[in-house]
Amino acid sequence: MAWHVTMPTESYERAREDFSWDVPADYNAAHDLVGKHDEPDRVALYQACPDGRRERYTFADLDRRSDRLAAALADRGIGKGDRVGVVLPQVPANPVTHLACWKLGAVSMPLSVLFGPDGLGYRLEDSGAAAVVTDSDNYGTVASVRGDCPALETVLEVDWRNAGGHDGATAFGAAIEAADPGFRPVETGPDTPGIIMYTSGSTGPPKGALHTQSVWVGHCPAFRMYFELDVSEGIFWTPADWAWIGAMGDLLFPAWHYGRPVVDYPMEGFDADTALSIMAEFDVTSTFLPPTAIRMLMGTDVSAYDLSLSAICSGGEPLTSEILEWADDELGGVAVNELYGQTEANLLVCNCREWFPAEAGSMGKPVPGHDVAVIDGETGTELDPGEVGEIAVKHGDDPVIFEEYWNEPEQTDAVRVGEYHRTGDLGEFDADGYLWFKARDDDLIITSGYRVGPGEVEDAILEHPDIEQVGVVGVPDEIRGEVIKAFCQPVEGAAAGDDLRESIRSLVRENLAKHEYPREIEFVESLPTTTTGKIRRTELRERETE
Structure with missing residues (x-):
């Protein structure tokens, strides 16, 4: 029987009180996401390309494909603990590479296709990446920094546009086809290092936040909340970059944890009409949209599209009342639920219309399984409702909290006080338990x-x-x-x-x-x-x- 993160749904209070983490001792993220499902031939991924091509992949397809990629990487010397960069847009090879890494016990590293040589080179060199999987559009950037990354020995090129690839590059598809299909995953557990995600670098050099493989489990209670509790049906999509925890953790991997299909579309810059067309074509019911994307949709005639939306989640900045009013008026009352998290500890707080009414400007209430408080950042003392302090979450057994900043022990220690992880964000709880964001501490x-x-x-x-x-x-x-x-x-x-x-x-x-x-x-x-x-x-x- 497939294992899923469950929680009581009768009420928010009951869910908070009764929730507990129960991650299997032999947990492996790849098995959880694509290998455990009772119906492996169900569609896991609908691929849509700008040129009109459409393909579909089942959970079994992704399981087999990631097995062979794991074998191909192992043949090239990649093993447990090695770092593998993923410089790909929304194409199937992107999550397949992550899955393959986790089957190897290697550490995947999502990197945005928007990075230039400086941004990409810094992250590859800092992490000591031994391999990179990229596409033909970004192969030149990877090649230009390869000489500055002494650990980088393997580069695989994905030619998803069918343009022919680059001479001398190792083709991703050919590497998979030549690999042994009988690969057996290594032994892993909830605490096995799984992924490094670099912070945006808005204050100082980017830092690599190291998470364990069970980080995606940590996202599941919030996933159920902001998609209104029942995720046993529906089709999921986000235009957000799959190099961002807000795309992978808020939608892609939790959807697969629950055996639900996701749509991919490699969009080069958000376009409102394209987004609406994709959602209409694939009957998308649930989507993660940043507030900026929602505001762009608000300038479009959404009534021209036959939409099946039931819930939208959004984060990155507070939602204004006009967004909630627009969804009520133009989308027929579709729930728009704000969420809050960060690269180091994502999806700590969110809204759920089934449980409590949204308050415009509030991020919502703490998610079951995450012990969130507003504290004095220096002493770790919890503050009363109405007092502004630093938003923090207790480490405990919470799988969503990062392990460390890569090669930065002092920076790691700086965001810990007592039993808390400090987010660096300022906020306050009100008397009804809603959390209100105030500012970054340094803003x-x-x-x-x-x-x-x-x-x-x-x-x-x-x-x-x-x-x-x-x-x-x-x-x-x-x-x-x-x-x-x-x-x-x-x-x-x-x-x-x-x-x-x-x-x-x-x-x-x-x-x-x-x-x-x-x-x-x-x-x-x-x-x-x-x-x-x-x-x-x-x-x-x-x-x-x-």
Whole structure:
């Protein structure tokens, strides 16, 4: 019988009280995701390519294919503990490579296809990657940094566009075909190192967060919450980069844990009409969409598409009330559930309409299995509701919390206090148990004695119909210590000038607080973002000191 993460669903309180982690002692992530299912011939992956090609893969197909890739990597000297880079878009070879690594006891390493030579080379060299699986589009970037990565001996090229590949490259497909189909996975357990995910590097050099193979188990209770408890049916899709924990952990791997199919589509930049077409074609019921993607959908006539959506989850930044209202009005009441997590400890908090009403701007309530608190970051003392402090989660036996930063013991120690992992984010619980995000600890603005979280100001400005995107930081001021400055990207066709500045200030004064309006506003054509779409506030602050 297939093993699944279960929890009571009668009520949120009952689930919190009765939940316990019960991960098998011989746990292997690949077996859990594609090898354990009672009906292995069910579809696991619908592949959609921009050129119109459509293919489907069953759980048995992925199991066999990852067996052979594991054998091919083993033939090339890859074994337990070795690191393997995965530089691929949303194509089947991407998760197959992760599965193969876990069968070997190797450590996979998702890397965005958006990285240039500097970003990719740093991560490959820092991790000591022994192999990379990439596609023809990114082969040149990998090849350009290979000489700076002394441990990197094997590069496999995936030619998913059927363009012919590169001369001299080792073809992924040929390597699989030549491999022994009788590969037997090595012995692993819940604590076996499984994956390194690099932080976005918005503050200092990127750090590699090492997780065990059971990290995907840690995502499952939240997966059930934000997709409204019943995940025994449905089809799942996200446009998010599969190099991001928000795509793999929020949707892809939990869906496979429960034996549900996922759609893949290698989208080069989010396009609202393409997204709606994919969801309509494959009858997608459940999707993870970043808030920016949702706002782009809001500018599209969704009624032109025959959608089957029942739930949307979203994270990375707080959802505004207009998003929830739009989903009610334009999507027929589809649940939109905010979630919260980070690379080091993902999916700690989320919403679930079946259990409690969403509060616009709140991240929701702690997920069963995760002991979340707001603490004094220095002492580890838990704070009372209404007090702003650092969001933290107890280590205990929680599988979602990372083990260490790769080769960074001091950095690892710095995010631990007592029995807690410190997220570096500031927040507060209210009297009803909802958690409200305030700011990154290093993003907090203190102006005239007031502590202001930039996220709140950004949310308020985004309510303005003429603003597409915004980043808010504190800039030095002789009188107030800091004043609030907003870098605003107007929507196409909007007149950027003093009238718009005053309109924005008035909106924030009226809807947020008089002391939280931006005294300085600069209009920009675009904003600096990380590979996962987050505003790089550090870069905005640096502009002010140049």
